[in-house]
Amino acid sequence: MISVRIETLCEDIRKTLGCTALPVDPKAIAQQERILLEPDDYGNGFDGRIEFLLPERLFVIxxxxxxxxxxxxxxxxxxxxxxxxxxxxxxREALCQGYAHDSEQGLMADKQREREADSFAASLLIPRNELDRRMGSMRFMDMGQIVQMADDLQVSVPAAAIRYFGYAEEKCAVILSKDGKVKCHLPSDSMREIGLAFMKPGTQLPPKSAARRLLQTESSREIQGIESTTNEWYPQRTYNTLPLYEDSFSLGYDGRVLTLLSVWKA
Ligand SMILES: [Zn+2]
Structure with a gap:
């Protein structure tokens, strides 16, 4: 899940350009690299695009x-x-050969590149040493600490949670749900090892879950935690029920809830 190459690259960039203050400022990095910044209204669904302008020999975002x-x-x-x-x-080589990269969802054929660029963005904005510092000797963060990290570093809570999961040694999983149904499920390596690797997209959240409760109260940016079991969340795993702790956070838009599940005795 973690690319050492990308991690090292981001560390080098922050150090070389003297952009080590937090939150990391991607605009300042672009400016130092003499990348032209062109903010404008590009319409719904547009996030960003980088191009290499051949006559000027300039990159523009x-x-x-x-x-x-x-x-x-x-x-x-x-x-x-x-x-x-x-x-x-x-x-960069692809860009220099005149390939304009468009990050609009659905238009990008090269998913591998998109994933790498997302992973780069998370590594750049959430420095490894900062993550280590916050995980402390327990090597663990709860939802409150993840939300705090997201606010301090000015990244989204899901981005902070996914970044944390790249390093989590605990048996845990991140679940993003919308309107009470699972959108995606990311288990840590040790969670996979005990057979809790899958949760089908579209699966209904357990009726007694904190995530479902948050949805009903239509609360926003609220954290609720509750004790649960693997039986409730992973009913297909019929042997050796394990106790889970569910920590859920309402993202406050679109019925989306972020859930952190941890096995707390195994
Ligand atoms: Zn992209």
Whole structure:
């Protein structure tokens, strides 16, 4: 899940450009690299795009301007994502050969590149050493600490949770749900090892879950925790029921809830 290559690249960039202050400023990085920034209203669904302008021999990043009412957090991630296409060698070579990279969802055939650029963005904005510091000697974070990290580093809570999961040694999983149905399920390596690797998209959240309760109260940015079991969340696993702790956070838009499941005795 973790790319050492991308992690090292991001560390080098922050150090070399002197951009070690937090939150990391992707605009300042782009400016130092003399990348042209072109904020404007590019319409619904557009996040960002980087191009190499051949006559001028300049890179340019198009992204949604502040007046388009896109959140600052989203703009920062988009910029960091486009910087990934600039800094990762194979992406940059493709750009220099006149391949304009468009990050609009659904238009990008090269999913591998998109994933790498997302991973780059998360590594750039959530530095490894900062993550280590916050995980402490327990090597663990709860939902409250993940939300705090997201707010401090100005990244989205799902981005912070996914980044944390890349390093989590605990038996745990992140679940993103919408309107009470699972959208995606990311288990940690040790969670996979005990057979809790899958949760089908579209699966209904357990009726007694905190995630479902948050949905009913239509609360926003609220955390609720509750004790649960693998039986409730992974009914297909019929042997050796394990106790789980569910920590859920209402993202406050679109019926979306982020859930952290941890096995707390195994
Ligand atoms: Zn992209």
């Amino acid at each position: 198009y992204y949604q301007a502040e007046y388009v009412q896109v959140s600052e957090v989203r703009v920062r991630f988009s910029l960091a994502h486009e910087l990934g296409h600039f800094y990762i060698d194979s992406h």
